[in-house]
Amino acid sequence: MTYAYFGPEGTFTHQALLGTLTDQPALPFASVPQALNAVREGLAEAALVPIENSVEGGVSATLDNLSGDRPLQITQEVLLPVAFVLAVRPGTELNQVRRVLTHPHAAAQTRDWTDRHLPQADVVAGGSTAAAAKEVARPDSEFDAAICADVAANLYGLEALVSGIADNPDAVTRFVVVRRPGPVPAVTGADKTTVVVYMHTDRPGSLLELLEQFASRGVNLCRIESRPTKTVLGSYCFSIDAEGHIGEARMAEALMGLKRSSQRVDFLGSYPRADQQPPQVGRGFAEEDFRAAKEWITSLLG
Numbered sequence: 001m002t003y004a005y006f007g008p009e010g011t012f013t014h015q016a017l018l019g020t021l022t023d024q025p026a027l028p029f030a031s032v033p034q035a036l037n038a039v040r041e042g043l044a045e046a047a048l049v050p051i052e053n054s055v056e057g058g059v060s061a062t063l064d065n066l067s068g069d070r071p072l073q074i075t076q077e078v079l080l081p082v083a084f085v086l087a088v089r090p091g092t093e094l095n096q097v098r099r100v101l102t103h104p105h106a107a108a109q110t111r112d113w114t115d116r117h118l119p120q121a122d123v124v125a126g127g128s129t130a131a132a133a134k135e136v137a138r139p140d141s142e143f144d145a146a147i148c149a150d151v152a153a154n155l156y157g158l159e160a161l162v163s164g165i166a167d168n169p170d171a172v173t174r175f176v177v178v179r180r181p182g183p184v185p186a187v188t189g190a191d192k193t194t195v196v197v198y199m200h201t202d203r204p205g206s207l208l209e210l211l212e213q214f215a216s217r218g219v220n221l222c223r224i225e226s227r228p229t230k231t232v233l234g235s236y237c238f239s240i241d242a243e244g245h246i247g248e249a250r251m252a253e254a255l256m257g258l259k260r261s262s263q264r265v266d267f268l269g270s271y272p273r274a275d276q277q278p279p280q281v282g283r284g285f286a287e288e289d290f291r292a293a294k295e296w297i298t299s300l301l302g
């Protein structure tokens with residue numbers, strides 16, 4: 001299996017890939033859309049990209065690119081605890097750091113630390129944390145430091161001047177494996193389903209109606225965020241992760257309800273949860289309950 005990933009070498013995405021999915025060479029891409037397009041165009045069978053982290057929330061570049069007219073399918077998720085270092089060219093001291101380069105999510109997750117310890121510095125958002133390290137390693141770089149993984153600092157010949165600079169030491173990033181649409185992975189009993197829902201906007205209560213589709217089938221949501229549809233100002237869709245698998249009756253019925261009540265639903269996949277945590281299935285929502293209810297209707301019809 002050839003993987004594309006959000007690179008270059010040394011990104012957190014690369015670490016997540018090597019740690020859990022493959023030890024074979026993989027194809028780095030400088031942006032999330034490029035990694036996803038590599039799968040669409042058949043350069044790679046799968047891509048690994050960040051989708052969410054516990055501090056900053058959703059990764060817009062991923063959420064926005066996954067829905068739309070060139071669909072891809074999520075088949076797996078990977079969780080990675082992230083730790084940041086301030087990486088400099090050897091010999092640079094903290095009081096010499098004026099310009100810092102990093103990925104926007106890394107900047108957001110170290111903001112308290114940089115405000116406190118580098119009040120004189122500008123933190124500039126760039127491509128990825130590893131691309132930032134690579135840039136800082138150039139002797140004539142206009143940047144003095146990168147915020148990246150210690151792996152990236154070592155890889156590009158930088159010195160980790162300060163380690164453990166995350167504002168929240170327990171931060172975790174979630175990555176997804178994305179493939180061209182195909183068979184949905186089997187039900188494991190501890191799965192997640194991701195959809196993007198475009199509601200009818202011409203009536204009050206459409207968001208409530210969306211939520212009711214899940215609530216009335218006992219399906220718990222683990223992420224919901226609105227994203228602009230990029231058509232006109234004020235037009236939004238909802239990107240949703242829900243607990244369960246499209247192969248389970250409660251989820252299938254919730255998705256059918258969404259399909260009936262909304263303008264459009266993009267199914268982005270059902271896949272095993274990385275934490276293997278099974279959902280709490282309330283009374284009346286188990287597979288057996290749906291089967292028994294269906295049999296009852298069939299028997300009434302005679």
Ligand SMILES: O=C(O)C(=O)Cc1ccccc1
Pocket residue numbers: 006010011012013014050053082103105106127128129130173
């Ligand atoms: O830039 C990287 O290294 C990435 O893989 C994206 C990212 C950035 C910050 C935290 C987790 C992932």
